[in-house]
Amino acid sequence: MVDNLTAPPAAAATTPAVAEATELPVPATPTTAGAGGSVAGHVPAPRSNPAQSLTTAVRRPGELVAGWLLRLAAWLTIAITVGIVIALIVPSIEFFTQVSPFEFLFGTRWAPRFADASFGVIPLVTATAWTTMIALLTAVPIGLGTAVLLSEYAKPGIRKVLKPILEVLAGVPTVVYGLFALEFVQSTVFRDWLNLPTGSFSVLAAGLVMGVMIVPTVASLSEDAMSAVPNSMRQGSAALGANRMQTSIRVVFPAALSGIVAAVVLGISRAVGETMIVAIAAGGQARIVTGALEQGQTMTGFIANAALGDSRVGSLEYDTLFAVGLLLFAITLTINVIAIRIVRRFREAY
Numbered sequence: 001m002v003d004n005l006t007a008p009p010a011a012a013a014t015t016p017a018v019a020e021a022t023e024l025p026v027p028a029t030p031t032t033a034g035a036g037g038s039v040a041g042h043v044p045a046p047r048s049n050p051a052q053s054l055t056t057a058v059r060r061p062g063e064l065v066a067g068w069l070l071r072l073a074a075w076l077t078i079a080i081t082v083g084i085v086i087a088l089i090v091p092s093i094e095f096f097t098q099v100s101p102f103e104f105l106f107g108t109r110w111a112p113r114f115a116d117a118s119f120g121v122i123p124l125v126t127a128t129a130w131t132t133m134i135a136l137l138t139a140v141p142i143g144l145g146t147a148v149l150l151s152e153y154a155k156p157g158i159r160k161v162l163k164p165i166l167e168v169l170a171g172v173p174t175v176v177y178g179l180f181a182l183e184f185v186q187s188t189v190f191r192d193w194l195n196l197p198t199g200s201f202s203v204l205a206a207g208l209v210m211g212v213m214i215v216p217t218v219a220s221l222s223e224d225a226m227s228a229v230p231n232s233m234r235q236g237s238a239a240l241g242a243n244r245m246q247t248s249i250r251v252v253f254p255a256a257l258s259g260i261v262a263a264v265v266l267g268i269s270r271a272v273g274e275t276m277i278v279a280i281a282a283g284g285q286a287r288i289v290t291g292a293l294e295q296g297q298t299m300t301g302f303i304a305n306a307a308l309g310d311s312r313v314g315s316l317e318y319d320t321l322f323a324v325g326l327l328l329f330a331i332t333l334t335i336n337v338i339a340i341r342i343v344r345r346f347r348e349a350y
Contacts, residue, residue, distance in 0.1 A: 134207025225259020
């Protein structure tokens with residue numbers, strides 16, 4: 001009986017290679033060594049080589065060159081900005097040594113080249129405010145409506161048609177917009193078709209065409225912000241019984257508010273800093289504008305008309321260009337700072 005339970009010698013025999021492969025490793029029993037303090041049988045953990053880590057790995061020459069080029073571009077941008085500020089401040093300081101800042105900011109008569117010169121910038125500010133307000137009233141509703149259409153309603157075929165049209169509008173030179181505002185909107189539409197009591201120029205024509213120019217900027221950035229809203233929010237709104245318009249207005253629009261505010265602020269900056277349209281269509285008479293059908297000279301329009309070489313470099317009339325430019329820079333900077341705070345206040349991450 002015992003002999004039957006014993007395995008035959010042929011089955012029990014194994015080759016040395018198989019026995020070595022199937023042999024289980026026996027953990028070494030640590031024994032304390034002598035006075036040296038080492039542990040016999042203890043396998044030390046492998047140390048990581050810092051030279052082989054991702055952060056200290058040797059970079060390729062192309063990566064080093066790209067990194068230095070990016071740093072150079074960043075510092076160059078900062079240097080250009082500082083240079084612009086210095087170029088505005090230095091002549092402005094010379095201007096304000098001869099003209100009171102109070103007179104400049106609150107004066108109601110702008111005549112820097114007359115014998116009895118006056119340097120009140122309020123007429124330029126009012127014309128700029130009128131053209132900017134009209135442009136925003138035109139661009140924001142049309143731009144946001146176009147963004148909602150492209151983001152929530154348009155099929156891929158319609159998007160392929162509307163997107164290139166917006167890009168074409170964004171690429172039209174501003175001098176073409178200015179001639180269009182002067183020759184067609186002001187002369188043909190306002191005077192011939194509508195018989196409005198207006199002259200050859202008006203801030204209304206300049207503002208309307210400037211709003212058309214800003215529409216692609218507002219529409220494109222707002223559409224990008226709305227498209228970034230997760231579809232789960234739209235699906236949840238639809239599950240609660242909301243239709244597509246209710247979802248767009250009450251769900252998607254608030255969720256994309258930070259991007260929409262950024263688009264509107266960029267449109268404001270473009271409207272305030274636009275030159276050719278207002279220089280051609282708004283007029284060149286510096287006066288306090290009280291109505292949309294009146295003509296008026298904006299700050300950028302004055303800079304464009306005055307920087308033609310008629311003023312002697314270093315004269316008071318020449319320094320007025322930099323004083324107006326500094327005020328324009330301050331207004332744009334203030335708008336951007338307020339916009340950044342609003343965007344940070346309403347920003348939502350998904």
